[in-house]
Each structure stands twice: as C-alpha cells, then as structure tokens.
Amino acid sequence: MAGRTMLKEKSRAGSFFSATLVLWTVSLWFEILFDRRFELLYLVFGALFYQSANSAIRFLISKEPLVVNTAVSLLHSIITSASVLFVLVNRWLSHGSDGMFEHSQLFGGTWPWAYAALCFSCGYFAYDQWDMLQYRLYSGWIPAILVHHLVLLICFTLALYRNVTINYLILTLICELHSIFLHVRRLRRMAGVRDAESFIVKVEWTLNWLTFIFARFVPHILITAKLIMDASKFDKGVELPLALFGMAAMNLLNVFLGIDLFNAVKKESNYQKNDHLHNE
Numbered sequence: 001m002a003g004r005t006m007l008k009e010k011s012r013a014g015s016f017f018s019a020t021l022v023l024w025t026v027s028l029w030f031e032i033l034f035d036r037r038f039e040l041l042y043l044v045f046g047a048l049f050y051q052s053a054n055s056a057i058r059f060l061i062s063k064e065p066l067v068v069n070t071a072v073s074l075l076h077s078i079i080t081s082a083s084v085l086f087v088l089v090n091r092w093l094s095h096g097s098d099g100m101f102e103h104s105q106l107f108g109g110t111w112p113w114a115y116a117a118l119c120f121s122c123g124y125f126a127y128d129q130w131d132m133l134q135y136r137l138y139s140g141w142i143p144a145i146l147v148h149h150l151v152l153l154i155c156f157t158l159a160l161y162r163n164v165t166i167n168y169l170i171l172t173l174i175c176e177l178h179s180i181f182l183h184v185r186r187l188r189r190m191a192g193v194r195d196a197e198s199f200i201v202k203v204e205w206t207l208n209w210l211t212f213i214f215a216r217f218v219p220h221i222l223i224t225a226k227l228i229m230d231a232s233k234f235d236k237g238v239e240l241p242l243a244l245f246g247m248a249a250m251n252l253l254n255v256f257l258g259i260d261l262f263n264a265v266k267k268e269s270n271y272q273k274n275d276h277l278h279n280e
Contacts, residue, residue, distance in 0.1 A: 046123020065135035074183035083117040178211035
C-alpha cells in the first residue's frame with residue numbers, strides 16, 4: 001500500500017515537472033527563433049554536452065542511473081567552477097578590481113564570457129531535470145531537487161532573457177567548488193569506500209568543509225548583504241524581490257546542508273567505531 005502511494009506521488013510529481021520543463025523549452029526556443037537571440041544557443045549546447053557525457057558514462061563505466069547522474073553532476077561542478085574562476089580572473093587581469101563589484105557592473109554589466117558560462121551551466125540544469133524525471137531519481141510529492149532545478153531554470157533564464165544580473169549569478173555559482181566534493185563523497189560511498197580513518201576520506205572531508213564555508217556559505221551571505229546595501233539602486237521591478245528571495249532560499253538551504261554535513265560526519269565516525277567493535 002505504501003509502495004503504491006509512493007508510486008502515485010512520483011507519477012504526479014513527474015507529470016507536473018515534466019510539463020514545466022516542456023513549457024520552459026518552448027519559451028527558450030521562442031526566444032532563440034522568433035526573437036533571434038542566438039546567443040542562447042550556448043544553453044542548448046550545454047544541455048546536449050551533458051546529455052552526451054551521460055551517454056558516454058553509461059556506455060563506458062556504469063548503467064546505474066544514480067551513478068551516471070552523480071558522475072555528470074561532478075563533471076558539471078568541475079566545469080562550472082573552472083568557468084567562474086576563468087571569468088573572474090580574466091576580468092581582474094584585463095581591467096583590475098576597480099569597479100568590478102559595483103552595482104552597475106553586477107546588475108547591468110556582463111563580464112567577458114560570463115553570459116556564455118551562465119548559459120552553459122543553465123543547460124546542465126535542464127538536462128539534469130530531464131534525467132531525474134526520466135529515471136525517477138527523486139521522491140515525494142514535492143521533490144526538493146526538482147523544485148530547486150525549476151527555480152534555478154526560471155531565475156537564470158529570466159536573467160538571460162533580460163540580460164540583467166548576469167554577473168551576480170556568476171558569483172553565486174562559485175558554490176560549485178563545494179559541490180565538487182559533495183559529488184565526490186557520494187561517488188566514493190557508492191564505490192564502498194567508507195573508512196572514516198583513511199587518509200583520502202579525511203582529506204575529502206577537510207576540503208568539503210573548507211569549500212562549504214569559503215565557496216558557498218560566506219559568498220552567499222556576502223552577495224545577500226550586497227543586494228540589501230544596493231537595494232535603493234535597483235529600479236522598480238521584479239529583479240530585487242526575485243534576487244532577495246532567491247538568495248534567502250539559498251542561505252536557508254546552506255544552513256540545512258551544513259547540518260546534513262555535520263550529521264554525515266558523525267554517522268561515518270560512528271559507523272567506523274561500531275565496525276571496529278564488531279571486528280574485536
């Protein structure tokens with residue numbers, strides 16, 4: 001009975017999020033074809049690239065949907081992190097840091113390659129939404145991961161359509177540095193490597209915590225503070241409320257993620273202690 005209810009919940013959620021993905025796709029192609037926004041093709045290239053990576057991993061490494069999905073997510077985090085760092089360093093080397101984080105730059109400006117990088121990353125979220133729907137890699141009536149991707153797709157594409165807050169969004173993506181170690185941890189556990197005392201696991205957890213603090217938690221708080229300080233510089237419209245809502249949601253998710261990481265450390269440590277006691 002419980003299994004049947006769960007299947008119904010998955011089916012309803014799948015139908016709703018599939019419909020939203022179709023609507024989003026129609027909207028994108030309307031912008032590309034009818035408004036001649038060909039720069040948005042980077043988004044299509046991104047989705048196709050990650051789908052191709054999915055097929056390659058499925059053919060060469062594993063056919064397990066969750067393993068494949070996590071491996072592609074790791075690839076996305078690596079590419080996006082490198083792209084964000086490239087955009088920031090390139091801008092700094094070209095023009096220095098003067099005015100780099102002024103409101104006019106963050107809101108209305110676009111650093112070289114920032115638009116393409118944001119499009120390519122957005123393409124991943126479209127691909128990942130489809131992959132999770134196709135293989136039902138979610139649970140519940142309101143799956144948090146599908147909601148997360150839908151919100152990102154809406155926020156990112158609205159910014160890309162209107163060509164505003166591109167640089168703000170690039171800064172938020174610095175959190176993908178931390179996501180690298182989240183995906184590494186997940187793949188490591190799938191591979192059965194769970195020895196909390198091993199050197200590689202200790203290094204992974206150290207990097208996990210460092211990037212959580214300095215690439216996710218602190219940057220998102222600073223971006224939120226910047227939005228609040230520059231609130232009077234925004235024109236009347238949806239940009240500021242949408243940005244503040246998005247950052248509030250991100251900061252809340254970061255708090256929950258921090259709690260989950262802390263619990264995961266305790267769980268792995270307790271598992272190791274119990275394993276030692278059992279062996280004795």
